[in-house]
Amino acid sequence: MxxxxxxxxxxxxxxxxxxxxxxxxxxxxxxxxxxxxxxxxxxxxxxxxxxxxxxxxxxxxxxxxxxxxxxxxxxxxxxxxxxxxxxxxxxxxxxxxxxxxxxxxxxxxxxxxxxxxxxxxxxxxxxxxxxxxxxxxxxxxxxxxxxxxxxxxxxxxxxxxxxxxxxxxxxxxxxxxxxxxxxxxxxxxxxxxxxxxxxxxxxxxxxxxxxxxxxxxxxxxxxSARVRPLPPIVDTGRRVAAKTTLLDLFSAAQIRRTFVSIVVQVAVNMVIYGFIVWVPTFLMKQGIGMASSLGYTTLMSLGGPAGALVGVLIADKVGRKNGLIAVAALAAVIGWLYGHSTSVGMATVLGFLLFTLTYLMVALGIATYVPELFATENRMRANGIAGCAGRITGILAPQLVVVMYMAGGIKDVLSIIVAACAAMAVVLAVFGIETNRRSLEEIAPAAGPDADGPLAGSPLSHESNH
Missing domain, CATH: 1.20.1250.20 (MFS general substrate transporter like domains)
Structure with missing residues (x-):
């Protein structure tokens, strides 16, 4: 074509x-x-x-x-x-x-x-x-x-x-x-x-x-021309319209990106369904009444929109890969501290921070980074496969929480959260590519059978996937 x-x-x-x-x-x-x-x-x-x-x-x-x-x-x-x-x-x-x-x-x-x-x-x-x-x-x-x-x-x-x-x-x-x-x-x-x-x-x-x-x-x-005069078109290399299949996501050219997107979804959903939805239960298990626990949970839940708002402010400044690595590492530290919190006040503050960091990961990772990693003809399939991995995590995480809580209490539960965030940071550091301020056509995998990088012939095609 x-x-x-x-x-x-x-x-x-x-x-x-x-x-x-x-x-x-x-x-x-x-x-x-x-x-x-x-x-x-x-x-x-x-x-x-x-x-x-x-x-x-x-x-x-x-x-x-x-x-x-x-x-x-x-x-x-x-x-x-x-x-x-x-x-x-x-x-x-x-x-x-x-x-x-x-x-x-x-x-x-x-x-x-x-x-x-x-x-x-x-x-x-x-x-x-x-x-x-x-x-x-x-x-x-x-x-x-x-x-x-x-x-x-x-x-x-x-x-x-x-x-x-x-x-x-x-x-x-x-x-x-x-x-x-x-x-x-x-x-x-x-x-x-x-x-x-x-x-x-x-x-x-x-x-x-x-x-x-x-x-x-x-x-x-x-x-848009009514806002200000349009700048000239910068042609980054036109992509050939291509027929693709679901299996292409697991080819040598794209498996790395598919793996990264699945890890991001699994890690974020592990935090949400292994911690966020359990906060009222954890607080009540610690001896706090239902009304009070729901009140504290409501305060923590304000971290949801707060995290997304932070994402608005920093997404294009710090980048996706580096931003996610930093946020995941910080979430791992906060998760460990929450598991060792000694008072309700401390747990509430740390819980709010963990809510905020979790939904910042949603904004930077699930909303932005994962869809950017793939070409137009395969973007939704890739997003769907990663989303399926997230949904499976959402189904299994609560069962894992019950097992870990019975074994060692909230500290063992939070160890799962810490491990998930740490694993995501490592995978991104090793396999992730930076997509910040780059055209989707530049980011897209090359059309060759084994190449995984920016579009061949684009201004960035000589760069490594830093």
């Missing part, structure tokens, strides 16, 4: 930030926010279901399992669909799936039906995360790509507080069904608004749909 004449990457990379970029962020972010809201509402809803006798602990566990299984399948299928059918089609499809399933859940006649509905919610929820984080960077200029990906992480993770707060207001008064109705109705509204979302010109170009890519690029250029 001949090289494309559209040159989508360099044309997008030179654009000053305009209303075009802000619309893309908010249209993707609205779905991501609802996705996160739907995930986090589980805690309050399950508590109410158990308290009223509508459910049991066994059925609640099945509800959580169905969520994770759905998200695991959703992450994988979204990766395949996203590269085959396009970013816009896929996130519209999965938004409709979890929106309609949420509405159905609001009318579930019994817990069994709610569990089935939750599986379908999970399908859409797992897919939305893969496509959302994978798509936003394809529109953003290299100099601020990390910042805007971190903005998406900030929007997404702010749903933790909103979902918890609305659950506190709504579940005791109106009931748990209203929570599913809210997210379902919101998803349908966003689905309708998001029909105006542009498809990624990079993806359209990779599929040879050049007229569609050209139309979107011209509209974006016209809007």
């Amino acid at each position: 001949a090289s494309s004449t559209v040159n989508a990457g360099p044309r997008l990379d030179r654009l000053p930030i305009s209303g075009f970029h802000k619309r893309v962020l908010w249209l993707i972010g609205a779905g991501m926010f609802l996705d996160s809201f739907d995930i986090y509402l589980a805690g309050g809803v399950l508590g109410a279901l158990a308290k009223t006798g509508w459910s049991t602990m066994h059925l609640n566990a099945a509800f959580l399992s169905s969520t994770f299984i759905g998200m695991l399948i959703g992450a994988f299928t979204a990766g395949m669909l996203g590269d085959a059918k396009g970013r816009k089609f896929t996130y519209q499809f999965n938004l409709a799936v979890f929106g309609l399933a949420s509405i159905a859940g609001a009318f579930a006649p019994n817990m069994t039906w709610l569990i089935v509905c939750r599986f379908f919610m999970g399908l859409g929820l797992g897919a939305e995360i893969v496509i959302g984080y994978g798509s936003v960077g394809e529109f953003m200029p290299p100099a601020v790509r990390g910042k805007w990906s971190a903005y998406l992480s900030l929007i997404t993770n702010s749903a933790l507080f909103v979902s918890t707060f609305l659950g506190y207001l709504i579940i005791p008064t109106i009931g748990w069904r209203a929570m599913f109705a809210i997210v379902g109705a919101g998803a349908m509204i966003v689905w309708f608004i998001r029909k105006k979302m542009p498809e990624s010109p990079r993806w359209l170009e990779s599929k040879g749909r050049l007229d569609e890519a050209e139309a979107i690029l011209r509209a974006a250029e016209e809007e």
Whole structure:
């Protein structure tokens, strides 16, 4: 297939930030926010279901399992669909799936039906995360790509507080069904608004749909030119539109990147599902009452948006690889200190810091770095495979926590967190490449059978993957 004449990457990379970029962020972010809201509402809803006798602990566990299984399948299928059918089609499809399933859940006649509905919610929820984080960077200029990906992480993770707060207001008064109705109705509204979302010109170009890519690029250029005159196009070497398969991610050319992306997802999810979700339990096991433990946990949870906000501020300054290494190393130290904390005050401060560092790793790693490592034609599949590894970690980590807690208490649990963060830092130091302020076309693996580096013929092709 001949090289494309559209040159989508360099044309997008030179654009000053305009209303075009802000619309893309908010249209993707609205779905991501609802996705996160739907995930986090589980805690309050399950508590109410158990308290009223509508459910049991066994059925609640099945509800959580169905969520994770759905998200695991959703992450994988979204990766395949996203590269085959396009970013816009896929996130519209999965938004409709979890929106309609949420509405159905609001009318579930019994817990069994709610569990089935939750599986379908999970399908859409797992897919939305893969496509959302994978798509936003394809529109953003290299100099601020990390910042805007971190903005998406900030929007997404702010749903933790909103979902918890609305659950506190709504579940005791109106009931748990209203929570599913809210997210379902919101998803349908966003689905309708998001029909105006542009498809990624990079993806359209990779599929040879050049007229569609050209139309979107011209509209974006016209809007951005109103901000300031456009600089000349810097051609970094045009990529040939290529047919790829899932197995290409495990070829000599890309296995290193796939390995790094999986390690990042596993490590971050190990911290979230091995520590973050267990904080109220840990505090109560230490003799603190339920109300107080939830209060302390709420204080710590402010580290979620704080971490994403730090990501906005530093992502394009410190870089992804070096930033993640530093944050993972610091998280390992804080995790060790938390395991040896001697007072509730100390645990709260260290817990807040660990929350902050965890969601900073989400912003720098999952939202930004992992999607950057791959070429347009394989980006969603790679994001989906890494996301699957993260979901499997989320399923297994709680079981590991129980075993470790029974063996040696919170110190042994935190040793897992320390080990995961340390392992991620080492893997990044040895195998990671720096993507900061570089065009996605420059970062992409070379087309040769064994080369793993920037695009051959690009200005950076002679550099090592530092």
